[in-house]
Amino acid sequence: MTATWPWAVLALLGAYHGLNPAMGWLFALALGLQERRRSAVFAALIPIGVGHAAAIAITILLFHFVQQVVPIHVLKWIVAAILFALGFYRIFRASHPRGAGMRVSRWDLSVWSFLMASAHGAGLMIVPVLMSKSAHAMGHHMHEAMPETVPQMSLFVILLAVLVHTAAMLIVAGILAGVFYQGYEKWGLGLLRHAWLNFDLIWALALLVAGVAALWP
Secondary structure, eight states, rough: OOSHHHHHHHHHHHHHHHHHGGGGGHHHHHHHHHHHHHHHHHHHHHHHHHHHHHHHHHHHHHHHHTTTEEEEEEEEHHHHHHHHHHHHHHHHHOOOOOSSOOOOOOHHHHHHHHHHHHTTTTTTGGGGHHHHHHHHHHHHHHTTOOOOOOOOOHHHHHHHHHHHHHHHHHHHHHHHHHHHHHHHHTTTHHHHHHHHHOOOHHHHHHHHHHHHHHHOO
16 A cells, blocks of 8 residues: 555545444434533543544455455455445344443443444445555456465554554544534534434435445456
8 A cells, every 4th residue: 555545535434434424424413412522522532533544554454364265356346345235224124233321431432333343344445445455456466477366454554544444534534523512502412413314315315325345447
């Protein structure tokens, strides 16, 4: 992943994940409103980011190991099938992991964020980006008449990918939570009702788009 565009796509996907209230900013906002402290909003985003990063890291690591034994042209069909299945499932039967209430510890927030990111397929969305780079690397090696193997990502690259993605997610989530907290102080909950979007449907469509991207040559 030495080219610029994969890092940009990882950051954009992180920003998109940050837009989704199910990824954490709405929960952080609720905690801040409950405690009547703006600092509580941003404090809640830290463990939420840790949970999201863990889900992304596990997905990258799984892809990292699976691609060593499954040919990339087969793997992309498997990933596309999973993304399509998740997308259609979320269109017709959207559901969320249930928590134990609003009084939660940092550990609870991290676990909840991890479950939400995993259940929504957040990590799987970045796999087409990784596969595209692997396929490019494969073609480069085959062109040089080298063995048909995909270069392994270093631990540094994996950690950097998780950092870039999660940082973008937290920046957007923090901005949204802060804006809505400020708006609540002026206009109350009416702001949320008027600004609400059907993110379940948008997220489902994004999963389908990611599935198409996984099959892209």
